[in-house]
Amino acid sequence: MAAIAEGLTLDEKALAELQGGFRGEIVGRDHPTYDEHRKVWNGSINRRPALIARCAGVADVIAAVKLCRQHGLPVAVRSGGHSFPGLSVADDAFLIDLSLMKGVRVDPEARTARVQAGVLLGELDRETQAFGLAAPSGIVTHTGVAGLTLGGGIGWIMRKHGLSIDRLRRVDLVTAEGELVRASADENEDLFWGIRGGGGNFGIVTEFEFDLVPLGPPVMAGPIFWAMDDAPEVLRFYRDWVADAPDELMTVVLHRKAPPLPFVPDELHGKPVVIVISCWAGAVDDGEKAIRPMKEFGKPVADACAAKPFMTHQAMFDPSFPPGRWYYFKSCDVPGLTDEIIDTTVEHSLRISSPLTSFPIWQMGGAVARVGEDETAFNGRNTAFTYNIGGSTATADGFDEEREWVRNFWSAIEPYSTSVYVNFLMDEGQDRVRQAYGARKYERLKALKRKYDPDNFFRINQNISPA
Numbered sequence: 001m002a003a004i005a006e007g008l009t010l011d012e013k014a015l016a017e018l019q020g021g022f023r024g025e026i027v028g029r030d031h032p033t034y035d036e037h038r039k040v041w042n043g044s045i046n047r048r049p050a051l052i053a054r055c056a057g058v059a060d061v062i063a064a065v066k067l068c069r070q071h072g073l074p075v076a077v078r079s080g081g082h083s084f085p086g087l088s089v090a091d092d093a094f095l096i097d098l099s100l101m102k103g104v105r106v107d108p109e110a111r112t113a114r115v116q117a118g119v120l121l122g123e124l125d126r127e128t129q130a131f132g133l134a135a136p137s138g139i140v141t142h143t144g145v146a147g148l149t150l151g152g153g154i155g156w157i158m159r160k161h162g163l164s165i166d167r168l169r170r171v172d173l174v175t176a177e178g179e180l181v182r183a184s185a186d187e188n189e190d191l192f193w194g195i196r197g198g199g200g201n202f203g204i205v206t207e208f209e210f211d212l213v214p215l216g217p218p219v220m221a222g223p224i225f226w227a228m229d230d231a232p233e234v235l236r237f238y239r240d241w242v243a244d245a246p247d248e249l250m251t252v253v254l255h256r257k258a259p260p261l262p263f264v265p266d267e268l269h270g271k272p273v274v275i276v277i278s279c280w281a282g283a284v285d286d287g288e289k290a291i292r293p294m295k296e297f298g299k300p301v302a303d304a305c306a307a308k309p310f311m312t313h314q315a316m317f318d319p320s321f322p323p324g325r326w327y328y329f330k331s332c333d334v335p336g337l338t339d340e341i342i343d344t345t346v347e348h349s350l351r352i353s354s355p356l357t358s359f360p361i362w363q364m365g366g367a368v369a370r371v372g373e374d375e376t377a378f379n380g381r382n383t384a385f386t387y388n389i390g391g392s393t394a395t396a397d398g399f400d401e402e403r404e405w406v407r408n409f410w411s412a413i414e415p416y417s418t419s420v421y422v423n424f425l426m427d428e429g430q431d432r433v434r435q436a437y438g439a440r441k442y443e444r445l446k447a448l449k450r451k452y453d454p455d456n457f458f459r460i461n462q463n464i465s466p467a
């Protein structure tokens with residue numbers, strides 16, 4: 001037997017067999033790149049898996065699953081590594097890492113893309129935008145397509161074109177038994193329903209196929225800044241402005257200390273600001289007209305909302321959420337921005353201490369809300385805004401205070417909350433996972449879990465327990 005971690009041994013023959021046929025790379029604790037490959041986006045997570053299987057293809061994934069199944073090894077699955085609570089790495093687990101699986105094939109005529117599990121959002125945009133196409137995804141380019149899509153996928157073009165899962169045609173998935181299956185609208189339909197929101201609970205998705213939509217490349221998009229003292233009026237105006245906004249308009253509101261970016265005047269750096277960021281998924285001229293009222297409200301202190309390539313806009317948040325910083329989040333959905341919610345938001349935002357903390361409020365609705373609540377496992381389609389309250393520091397220094405700020409703020413907003421987006425949960429326990437899906441859908445997901453993974457082999461995730 002070979003000791004692969006404290007208290008965890010593996011039959012040497014089994015390990016040698018896996019290594020022998022493996023096309024990717026097996027990284028053990030004594031491998032020179034072990035520390036590099038066990039790292040995840042959230043720097044506050046520091047876990048030591050027993051082995052990292054860096055899969056090069058489906059055959060590697062199947063081999064790794066079968067080995068773990070036979071030997072009863074706990075399995076963690078990683079694609080982009082951006083799970084807020086680091087649910088893609090675990091101490092002493094066998095880590096199935098898909099980040100080498102980078103294939104993307106766009107069919108510009110059929111307007112589809114086949115995307116392997118290790119692809120990041122920016123990599124997918126690079127391939128689709130070459131043809132003036134896009135798949136709805138998220139707002140930071142280094143996030144993984146896989147984890148984001150399996151939870152739903154909210155982003156800049158969702159109000160016009162739906163969630164990532166609303167444009168998903170098919171997946172290839174390796175089950176807990178190590179079998180490769182397909183799920184789509186007409187093959188394993190129940191599984192296809194479950195993976196559209198149910199996360200990694202039912203198996204390892206090795207490939208996604210998306211329908212693409214025409215977009216840009218130029219879009220009217222970007223941030224407009226006001227001093228945070230003006231936030232009560234800005235947020236009230238904003239609320240009324242977006243109330244009957246067309247689907248083309250998607251906005252995110254941010255509160256933070258102004259970052260030292262080139263388009264932010266020097267005298268603002270470090271001062272608290274409120275920022276309305278827009279993206280118009282349509283003709284640039286129409287976007288200019290639609291966004292003008294917001295640009296002209298009050299006294300903006302900076303305005304970088306202009307025509308630009310969609311990929312430039314997609315990368316806008318990258319410097320604000322780099323890998324390695326310490327992050328903590330608490331999230332919830334609210335049915336509207338009432339005066340009480342606005343005042344609570346401003347009160348807590350004025351108390352932000354870390355210059356790195358910046359939390360988004362997402363405008364929902366549009367195409368997202370026009371898909372029936374029962375059509376996919378994703379829940380909360382009728383919510384109006386999603387609060388993703390997050391605190392961040394460069395290191396452990398000051399992290400406890402920032403986390404406390406997040407918790408206090410969330411406790412003040414949570415009484416107004418209706419649901420929570422599963423991809424914005426920390427490790428908050430079964431009740432919160434249940435809340436994310438709603439009681440009825442959660443029971444349906446549990447039944448599906450009993451069918452596809454009765455032993456809870458895939459349990460290092462936002463877990464839907466089969467029991």
Ligand SMILES: Cc1cc2nc3c(=O)[nH]c(=O)nc-3n(C[C@H](O)[C@H](O)[C@H](O)COP(=O)(O)OP(=O)(O)OC[C@H]3O[C@@H](n4cnc5c(N)ncnc54)[C@H](O)[C@@H]3O)c2cc1C
Nearest residue numbers: 079080081082083088138139144147148153154200205461
């Ligand atoms: C900087 C940042 C920006 C974000 N922006 C957005 C956004 O704009 N919109 C949005 O909707 N969400 C956003 N999120 C949340 C994001 O959707 C989740 O964190 C998501 O889980 C990340 O996917 P990943 O592949 O990078 O993560 P990973 O950490 O690799 O995986 C996350 C979870 O999914 C499971 N998993 C991963 N790959 C697979 C697979 N191939 N098959 C089965 N299970 C798998 C893992 O086991 C883990 O439980 C953001 C997160 C971060 C950190």
